[in-house]
Structure formats: C-alpha cells, structure tokens
Amino acid sequence: xSRVLIIGAGGVASVTVKKCARLPQxxxxxxxxxxxxxxxxxxxxxxxxxxVKGVFAVDADNxxxxxxxxxxxxxxxxxxxxxxxxxxxxxxxxxxxNTDYLDTANYEPKDEAKFEYSWQWAYQDKFKxxxxxxxxxxxxxxxxxxxxxAYAAKHYFDExxxxxxxxxxxxxxxxxxxxxFNPEINIREITQRxxxxxxxxxxxxxxxxxxxxxxxxxxxxxxxxxxxHEELESIVKHFPTLKRARFWMTFGxxxxxxxxxxxxxxxxxxxxxxxxxxxxxxxxxxxxVLPNPGSLAEGYSGMTCIGTYITGIKDxxxxxxxxxxxCDHAKCNEEVGAQAVSYTTGVPAMIGAAxxxxxxxxxxxxxxxxxFDPDPFMEMLNEHGLPWHVLECESSPFTK
Amino acid sequence: xSRVLIIGAGGVASVTVKKCARLPQxxxxxxxxxxxxxxxxxxxxxxxxxxVKGVFAVDADNxxxxxxxxxxxxxxxxxxxxxxxxxxxxxxxxxxxNTDYLDTANYEPKDEAKFEYSWQWAYQDKFKxxxxxxxxxxxxxxxxxxxxxAYAAKHYFDExxxxxxxxxxxxxxxxxxxxxFNPEINIREITQRxxxxxxxxxxxxxxxxxxxxxxxxxxxxxxxxxxxHEELESIVKHFPTLKRARFWMTFGxxxxxxxxxxxxxxxxxxxxxxxxxxxxxxxxxxxxVLPNPGSLAEGYSGMTCIGTYITGIKDxxxxxxxxxxxCDHAKCNEEVGAQAVSYTTGVPAMIGAAxxxxxxxxxxxxxxxxxFDPDPFMEMLNEHGLPWHVLECESSPFTK
Numbered sequence: 095x096s097r098v099l100i101i102g103a104g105g106v107a108s109v110t111v112k113k114c115a116r117l118p119q120x121x122x123x124x125x126x127x128x129x130x131x132x133x134x135x136x137x138x139x140x141x142x143x144x145x146v147k148g149v150f151a152v153d154a155d156n157x158x159x160x161x162x163x164x165x166x167x168x169x170x171x172x173x174x175x176x177x178x179x180x181x182x183x184x185x186x187x188x189x190x191x192n193t194d195y196l197d198t199a200n201y202e203p204k205d206e207a208k209f210e211y212s213w214q215w216a217y218q219d220k221f222k223x224x225x226x227x228x229x230x231x232x233x234x235x236x237x238x239x240x241x242x243x244a245y246a247a248k249h250y251f252d253e254x255x256x257x258x259x260x261x262x263x264x265x266x267x268x269x270x271x272x273x274x275f276n277p278e279i280n281i282r283e284i285t286q287r288x289x290x291x292x293x294x295x296x297x298x299x300x301x302x303x304x305x306x307x308x309x310x311x312x313x314x315x316x317x318x319x320x321x322x323h324e325e326l327e328s329i330v331k332h333f334p335t336l337k338r339a340r341f342w343m344t345f346g347x348x349x350x351x352x353x354x355x356x357x358x359x360x361x362x363x364x365x366x367x368x369x370x371x372x373x374x375x376x377x378x379x380x381x382x383v384l385p386n387p388g389s390l391a392e393g394y395s396g397m398t399c400i401g402t403y404i405t406g407i408k409d410x411x412x413x414x415x416x417x418x419x420x421c422d423h424a425k426c427n428e429e430v431g432a433q434a435v436s437y438t439t440g441v442p443a444m445i446g447a448a449x450x451x452x453x454x455x456x457x458x459x460x461x462x463x464x465x466f467d468p469d470p471f472m473e474m475l476n477e478h479g480l481p482w483h484v485l486e487c488e489s490s491p492f493t494k
Numbered sequence: 495x496s497r498v499l500i501i502g503a504g505g506v507a508s509v510t511v512k513k514c515a516r517l518p519q520x521x522x523x524x525x526x527x528x529x530x531x532x533x534x535x536x537x538x539x540x541x542x543x544x545x546v547k548g549v550f551a552v553d554a555d556n557x558x559x560x561x562x563x564x565x566x567x568x569x570x571x572x573x574x575x576x577x578x579x580x581x582x583x584x585x586x587x588x589x590x591x592n593t594d595y596l597d598t599a600n601y602e603p604k605d606e607a608k609f610e611y612s613w614q615w616a617y618q619d620k621f622k623x624x625x626x627x628x629x630x631x632x633x634x635x636x637x638x639x640x641x642x643x644a645y646a647a648k649h650y651f652d653e654x655x656x657x658x659x660x661x662x663x664x665x666x667x668x669x670x671x672x673x674x675f676n677p678e679i680n681i682r683e684i685t686q687r688x689x690x691x692x693x694x695x696x697x698x699x700x701x702x703x704x705x706x707x708x709x710x711x712x713x714x715x716x717x718x719x720x721x722x723h724e725e726l727e728s729i730v731k732h733f734p735t736l737k738r739a740r741f742w743m744t745f746g747x748x749x750x751x752x753x754x755x756x757x758x759x760x761x762x763x764x765x766x767x768x769x770x771x772x773x774x775x776x777x778x779x780x781x782x783v784l785p786n787p788g789s790l791a792e793g794y795s796g797m798t799c800i801g802t803y804i805t806g807i808k809d810x811x812x813x814x815x816x817x818x819x820x821c822d823h824a825k826c827n828e829e830v831g832a833q834a835v836s837y838t839t840g841v842p843a844m845i846g847a848a849x850x851x852x853x854x855x856x857x858x859x860x861x862x863x864x865x866f867d868p869d870p871f872m873e874m875l876n877e878h879g880l881p882w883h884v885l886e887c888e889s890s891p892f893t894k
Contacts, residue, residue, distance in 0.1 A: 270758035355755040358670035360783045369774075369782040376783050382769040383760045383776050 096451045097123040099167045101154055101184060102175030103133035105275065105388040105432055106198065106233070109440025110175060110447075111137055112430045113478065115145040120448040125167045127152040128176070154180040160187035169193060173447050175440075178202040178279060185217055185228060194226050194450055198233030198443050199279070200324045207282040207364065209324050215460060222459040229455065230462050232446030233439035234400055234419075235261055235341075236325035238480065240463035241471045242402040242417040243329055248468060250415055250484075253335045254406035258492060259323065262344040264313030265396035265423045265434060271352040272385040274435035278377050281362045284353070289322035290340040291330045302350065306342060308491055310399040311483075312420050316344040328462035335406075356380065391433040394423035398434045401482075405490050414487040419480050429479065438480065445474045496851045497523040499567045501554055501584060502575030503533035505675065505788040505832055506598065506633070509840025510575060510847075511537055512830045513878065515545040520848040525567045527552040528576070554580040560587035569593060573847050575840075578602040578679060585617055585628060594626050594850055598633030598843050599679070600724045607682040607764065609724045615860060622859040629855065630862050632846030633839035634800055634819075635661055635741075636725035638880065640863035641871045642802040642817040643729055648868060650815055650884075654806035657729065657739040658892060664713035664744075665796035665823045665834060671752040672785040674835035678777050681762045684753070689722035690740040691730045702750065706742060708891055710799040711883075712820050716744040728862035735806075756780065791833040794823035798834045801882075805890050814887040819880050829879065838880060845874045 098114065098121055100107055107128070114121040124141075126134040127150040134149035152163050154176040164172065164187055174184045174197040181201035188195040201213045214230055221228050231237050239259045247254050263274060273280040288299035304320035323341035330339050345353075356362050361380050366373035401418025419438070426437035446463070449455040455466045463471075475482055498514065498521055500507055507528070514521040524541075526534040527550040534549035552563050554576040564572065564587055574584045574597040581601035588595040601613045614630055621628050631637050639659045647654050663674060673680040688699035704720035723741035730739050745753075756762050761780050766773035801818025819838070826837035846863070849855040855866045863871075875882055 271755070351751065352755050352759070355671070355752050356759075359752070359756075359780075361761070361780075363783075367782050369779055374769075374774075374779070374782075376779075379769055379774065379776075379779050380761075382767050382774075383763075 095122045096120065096171075097125070097167070097169045098171050098173055098447060098451070099125045099127065099164065099169035100173045100175060101127050101152065101160070103128035103130065103137060104175070105436035106440045106443070107175040108137055108388070109430050109432045109436050110173060110443045111141060111146065113441055113444040114447070115141045117444070117448065118145075120451055123147045125150070125169060127163055129153060155183055157183035157186040157190070160184055161190045164188070164191040164193055171196060171447055171450055173443060175443060177276070179204045182213060185214065188226065188228070189217070189220055189224055192224055192226055195228040196232050196443065196446050196450065197230060198237060198439055200231060200236070202282070205364065207286050209283065209286070209322060211324070211327055211462075218460045225458045227450060227456060227458055228460040229446050229450060230460065231325060231328070232443050232463060234442055235259060235323060236328070237442045237446070237463055238419070238438070238475065239400065239402050240325050240329060241468045242482070243333065243404065244464040245468040245472055246402070246404045246415060246417060247333060251404070251406035251408050254333055254404050255335065255337045256403075256405035256490065257329065257333075257336055257339040258403040259325065259341045260308060260310070260318060260399075260401055260403065261342065262308075262310040262313055262316050262318065262399045263435060264310060264316065264344075264399065265394055267390040267394045267433070269385050269390065271349065272390055273387060274390070274433065275387050275439070277381045277384045277387070281353070281377060281380070282364065284321060284343070285357055285362055286322065288320045290320060290338065291326055291336065292338045302345070304494065306492055306494060308342070310344075311418060312397055313399050317346075318342040318344045329464060332462065332464050387433070387436070391423070391427040391431060391436075394427060394433045397422045398438060400438065403487070403490065403492075414490045416485040416487055417482055418485070419475070419482045421480065441478055441480050442475070445471055445478060448474065495522045496520065496571075497525070497567070497569045498571050498573055498847060498851070499525045499527065499564065499569035500573045500575060501527050501552065501560070503528035503530065503537060504575070505836035506840045506843070507575040508537055508788070509830050509832045509836050510573065510843045511541060511546065513841055513844040514847070515541045517844070517848065518545070520851055523547045525550070525569060527563055529553055555583055557583035557586040557590070560584055561590045564588070564591040564593055571596060571847055571850055573843060575843060577676070579604045582613060585614065588626065588628070589617070589620055589624055592624055592626055595628040596632050596843065596846050596850065597630060598637060598839055600631060600636070602682070605764065607686050609683065609686070609722060611724070611727055611862075618860045625858045627850060627856060627858055628860040629846050629850060630860065631725060631728070632843050632863060634842055635659060635723060636728070637842045637846070637863055638819070638838070638875065639800065639802050640725050640729060641868045642882070643733065643804065644864040644866075645868040645872050646802065646804045646815060646817060647733060651804070651806035651808050653735045654733055654804050655735065655737045656805040656890065657733075657736055658803040659723065659725065659741045660708060660710070660718060660799075660801055660803065661742065662708075662710040662713055662716050662718065662744040662799045663835060664710060664716065664799065665794055667790040667794045667833070669785050669790065671749065672790055673787060674790070674833065675787050675839070677781045677784045677787070681753070681777060681780070682764065684721060684743070685757055685762055686722065688720045690720060690738065691726060691736065692738045702745070704894065706892055706894060708742070710744075711818060712797055713799050717746075718742040718744045729864060732862065732864050787833070787836070791823070791827040791831060791836075794827060794833045797822045798838060800838065803887070803890065803892070814890045816885040816887055817882055818885070819875070819882045821880065841878055841880050842875070845871055845878060848874065
C-alpha cells in the first residue's frame, strides 16, 4: 500500500495528479496540498475523492508547516511540484520525518537568478544517513533528457563526447505573449547569461546570443538559442567523457521582441522597485498581468519536440544519434486538460514516483535521473503518453 | 503687487517656477505646493527663498485642502501644474475662494481615458458669476498651437479651412523607452483611438493607424501618426469655418514597438489587476519602472519641432502657412535643467499667467487660449525662449 503527498496545484501538478490517479497499482492514496487549497479542491473534484483522499493548505516556504503536514498524512513519498524556491524547506521537512522526496526543478534562491545543484547536493550525506531518497529533476528537461543521455550511453556508445539537448515548442497558443510555465521562473531562466561545458570548464555567452537554425521532427526549422539549463551540471558530472555539453531552446522573433522590450525597461527585474509606499518585484507583477500558463491549453495547437543529440564512439567509429519525443498540445488537452509543456513535465514526475514506490529506483541519498538504470523509465515513457524515437544521424546538425 | 500659487513640482513646474522667478515685474511672490513637499523645497533651494516665498504639502485631489491652502496663501492666481485628474478639485477651490485659475491640460477622469473639455466648460457660468477667470490649456499643445491658429486667422487669412497640428520630438535621450512627460498621462493619450474633425463631425481611426512622413525643420523626415489631441475640440468650436482639423505626433519604430508590446500584454491598461491580495493598475506600476521624465534632461540631444499647418483663403486665393517653433533639448537643460518637452509646456504656462496678472488677457469666465488676442502672447514667446517662425508653403505637405 503506497501513499503520496503532492505539493503544488498548478498546470504540472494537475497532469501528475491525473496520471497518478489512473494508476492505483502504483499510487493507492493521493493527497494534495498547496498554498491555495481551493485549487486542490478543484482538482480533487475533477479526479474524484476515491483517488484524491485529502486536500490541505500549506505554505511550502515554511519547513515546519510542511513537516506537520507530512506527520498528518504520513506519505511514503512527497512529490514536490511547488516553486523551485521551496525545494529546500520541503527537503528539510522530508528529513525531519524520514520521508522520500522527488522534484522536477532545482532549488533557486528567490533573490538571485542562480541555477545550480550545490544547495541540494549538500543534502547527500543527510539523506543517506537517514536512509531516505531524494530524486532531483524528474520532469522532461531536466529529467527525461538526463535519462535519454544515460540510455544512449548504455545502448549506443562505448564513450559519449558531445551532447546537445534541444527544446522546441512548435505550438501556437494565439496570445501576444505568454510563457508556457510559471512566467517568473521561465523569465528568470532565459534572461540569464548563456553557459555551456567545453573541455572541462564552463564557458559563458551573452544571453541568447548564439543561434542555430535546427530542423525539428514534425515541426520544421526553428531558430534555437544556446542557454544554460540545469541538467547540464549533473550530466557533465556523471558522464566525464563529455568534451562538450550544451542546451538549446527555440524562441520566435515575436517572443524575443517581447522579452527584450520587457527586459529593456526593467519589467523582468527581480530587484524590487518603490511603488506607492511598498516594494514590488517587477517580474512578480509581470506574472500577474501575463496569462496563466494553465489557461493556454484550450485552443493550443502544434507540437513540442524535445530531445538529445549525442555524438560519441561505438566500435571505434564516431556516430551521432538523436533521441526525442513529439508531444501534441491539443492531444494533451484532450487527455488531461493541459498543454504539452505541463504534460511533458507532469508525466515524468509520475513515472519517477512510480519507480521509487515500487523499488525499481531506490537508494538512500540524493540522486539525479541519469544515475539510475534508464530502461524501466524509458519503457514507462512509451506506456504513459511520451513515446520516444531514436534517429541515427549522418552527421551532427550543429554548425557551431 | 502679484502673488501666484503654483501647484505641482514635476518637470514642467520646475520650468515655470524658474521662468516666473526671473520676472519679478510679473510675479512678485511665488508659492509652491505639491503632494511631496520635499520636491517644492528642492526647487525653492534652487531658485532662492527671496523668490519662492513659501512651500506647502497639498493633496490636490482634495478640493477642501486646496481651498484651505489658497486661504492661507491668498494668491491672485493659481497655476495648476498637477495631474489632469486634479483640475476639477483645484477649480472648485478657486471658485470657493474667488481666485483666478490657469492650467496646461484638460481634466481627465482617472478611471476612464476620456479627453474633452465638457467637465471644465461646465464651470463657465460659475466662474463668470463669481467674476473670476480660468485659462485652460496654457502649455504648448494645447496652448501655443491654439494661439498660432488665432494668429494665423488674424493676420494671414480671411477664412481658415484646414488645420493640421504637428508635434515632432526629434531628440534622443539614450533610453530604451521613456515618455517625455508623465508616462501614465502620455500612454493613456496615445493608446486611445484616433479622432479628427471633418465636415462638421468627428471621425475615428484605429490607434496610430494613419501615418504621414513629414519633413520637420532642422530635424528631417519623421513618421507622423494621426491621433486625437485636446486642442482640436476647442479650436473647431471657436473657428467654425474649419472643414478639417487634425493632430499628428511623431513616434519612432522602437517607441511604437515598446508601446505595442506593453499594450499587447496589458501593461498599459488602467483596469486594476489582482496582485498579492491588492488591486494595482498596470499603467501606474509601469510608470514606477520607467525613467522619470525629469531625469531625461541630462544628455538629451536634438530638437523638438511643434507647429500648425493652416490652409485657407486670403484675397480669394487658397494658401498654406506653417507656424512653428524649434526647441533644443540641450539648450533647455543648460538654461533651466529641463528637457524641451517640459520647457515647451512650462514657458507658455508662465506667459499665460503673466498676461492674466497684468490684465492683458482678463475676463471673467472659462476660456481657451485661442479666444484672446494672440499678439501679446506671440510676442512673449519670442522674448522668453520659444521663438516662432512663419513659413509660406507652396502646397500642403499632407498626402491624405
């Protein structure tokens, strides 16, 4: 008998909850908590009280409050789908209650746009000593992209040398400007300086200054921009043969124009400004005027294509493969009332949780996705809505 | 002996105060009031306590508070350089205390972007009965452009038929995006639908949808967009021979791009949005992140060119003239520490006030600028930093 506590009730959480609800063999009892309990209640009503057994209000910034909640629910696993700022208080609460932990994005301090695993990796000994497990970054990217890398290294190469993760949203939501997940988190991430791994060190680029025009399966050619993404940090650590590791994301001209205007006038800043006697963070206010990403699903057409190009050596010869998934916005909406960006994050969270609960991926300590056997995860991706394909490429598509 | 009370302490007020301070023959005693008294104190310190005799904090939204202030200062004239929202409370306070009134922009209700004189014209009988005078719109546009029209009608034509007011800021302040006066007021104005007078009725256009490329003296060709501007309303009323009256303002592509992005995502809206449990008007928050227009003066280069094209009949023949002023941002900064947009509004406010105080323009009631003899005003423009020129044109430069 297994019991999960899911913290968070946004677009991603809604997908994870609905997917877990359909799999009683993995998830006997589901409990939901979020700052706004009405969002949990709405989800419970949609999914059914036989599957979502209870809902709670919780301030996930407050470790003591989360600890009390865990003591009340007594889950086998906490699935953290709240904000990245809240990873550490939730990990603290798991430690205090000897409870396993899973998240989909690494911790960020709220007052600094800094993306690295140092804070969470620092929990390694504590989790090990307590005999509990934390699985970090079980979304799509990070998450599935890490598993793709492990899968390629296991089945296709003797040694991997070059890694390029590509993330293309070829969808159209019909809005002037909207982010596909929490605008605050999204804009913090893409306005930072670019960073990639080469020959044993990190190299920096100006934000979105390096571009490749790449051809995406079932979408076409899209301008793709080099940026830092958190899985690079763990992947280069766990695959030390990599000579270079980069991450690319597609952005349309209209999106970039909006971003540059908003950044140029200071609306994406996380430095508070004086407003009518109070201090307000411009990026937080911007979030309030932009569409809620959860609201984009209706009428969203087109597909995402996210995957990993890997070049390496097999039997003495160099070769390149591309492992990828296409995810259709409209089909996701039909299945679970969500757009593909929520879906591609929410499903892997469910899969990671299922593998932890059934003991397939189970070891005390703090782990990244590529550290476990990729095969059972890859199998579940095919079964639960995120089928993948492997292309053998004639050559790498990158000109730089 | 004359005494003025100036309400407001922004960029325009700073120009008016400094100009008045240099003319003791017109302004014996100057008093300043604003919501933020520290701004008045700073101006007093700059100009000298011998000229600015006293400073006060006042909430100009509150007619009773303004009335008490007027009773304390006992000015001969109140110069209102506060926000357009505050015209009516200040007029009420003038009525209650039998004090003359001058402003530079017509009343706007705060919750509606509506630009018309109806509210202020409704005070006509009350001001007449009280034997006091209100001079409306004594800035550049409205203000000088109205006087240009009256001057042309008096000296150059038997009958005027076509009027086109053009407002070009050919300056460069080096900022990604900034408005040259209060961003809230500026953006409310330029995002509204276009409107012009033709054959006895108002015609509407989509916002900034009608464009002419016009050649501005000492600046060059600039894209100019048809928009409504408040002086059109009073000018077509007082010059009923006009067959058409339009207003054009220049905007650069980068400015329009910023405006469209901000409007598209709702940042220019005056409808409050929910933010952390309170209601905040996006346009007011935008104002807080944009540069203070007063801060643009330093390093602002280039000129403005604002003027009036008039086509009409003289001695049976059709002809067109252009009356205009060029104003240099850097020279304004050198003279009074302000940019040209503040300067071109602040100087005419001083001139209107001087003409009222010395009895040249003096009649009980509520008046627009074009209703008085333009000659003394035109003369003072030449003397006080805003010299004008009359060009006889071979033909109208407008293609539409």
